[in-house]
Amino acid sequence: MTKHNIRKLWPAELGLYREHMLRLDQDARRLRFGRAPSDEFIETYADGVNDLKSLVFAYVDDGVVRAAAELRPLGSAPYRQAEAAFSVEQGYRDEGIGTELMARTIQAARNRAITRIYLNCLLENKKMRAIAKKFDAVLRIDHDEVFGELAPATPTCFSIWHEMIEAETGFVTAVLDLQKRLLRAA
Ligand SMILES: CC(C)(COP(=O)(O)OP(=O)(O)OC[C@H]1O[C@@H](n2cnc3c(N)ncnc32)[C@H](O)[C@@H]1OP(=O)(O)O)[C@@H](O)C(=O)NCCC(=O)NCCS
Known part of the structure; x- marks a missing residue:
């Protein structure tokens, strides 16, 4: 049972991801990308997420994406390795959202038979x-960077069923979020 309203973003909703990334301050951008990229870079990056076949999970508050996790497959299909990255906006941190996003990301990787997730942070x-560390990642320090490696368990009927249930709930909230956006725009 999750505490926060976290769901997968649909490709048509990636504008919400882009807006979230653009709201990140310079320090959060630096921590997320290892340097503080410009708005132009972020716009191009967020718009290209579909092409990179990334899965994006988001914490959506009143129709606005306030935190996100990206699981990007590495190499070529069938993908067995992926990279994960996280961002939580100021004012939403230290509430366990980053931890829940990590759990959802690992579950998604597991159900797609991804055997290694790589993380990179300062x-x-x-x-x-x-x-x-909460998810038993193996961490290796190299100068001012940390490289993490996680090995998701093999999928089971239960892990797939669990993701399916969450996807159904996510679909309902996505529809409600869409209605809110349409009402606001009207
Ligand atoms: C890193 C980030 C994703 C964390 O998100 P979050 O929602 O605040 O994380 P959570 O609340 O789930 O967990 C934070 C954990 O760090 C711990 N923590 C907080 N300050 C700490 C400190 N100074 N030292 C050690 N641990 C600390 C908290 O206690 C918590 O662990 P707990 O749940 O066991 O108590 C968020 O701060 C962020 O977006 N930062 C900017 C971008 C970034 O750094 N991305 C990561 C690189 S990809």
Whole structure:
């Protein structure tokens, strides 16, 4: 049972992901990308997420994406490795959202037979390291960076069923979020 309203974003909703990324302040951008990219870079990056076949999970508050996790497959199909990255907006941190996003990401990777998830963060990023450790990631420090590796379990009927139930709930909330956006726009 999750505490926050976290769901998969549909490709048509990636504008919400883009808006979330653009709201990240300079420090969050630096922690997320290893440097603080410009708005132009972020726009191009977020618009290209579909092409990269990434899965994006988001914490949506009143129709607005306030936190997200991206699971990006690496190499070519059939994908067995992926990279994960996280972002939670100021004012929504330290409430367990990053941890829940990590759990959802690992579950999704597991159900897609991905056997390795790679994480990369700056050494100073104690929160990200704390989250990675909760999920038994193997962490390797190299200068001012930390490279993490996670090995999701093999999928089971239960893990697939669990994701399916969450996807159904996510679909309903996506429809409600769409209605809110349409009402606001009207
Ligand atoms: C890193 C980030 C995703 C964490 O999200 P979050 O929602 O605040 O994380 P959570 O609340 O789930 O967990 C944070 C954990 O860090 C721990 N923590 C907080 N400050 C800490 C510190 N100074 N030292 C060690 N651990 C710390 C918290 O206690 C918590 O662990 P707990 O649940 O066991 O108590 C968020 O801060 C963020 O978006 N930062 C900017 C972008 C970024 O750093 N991305 C990661 C690189 S990809």
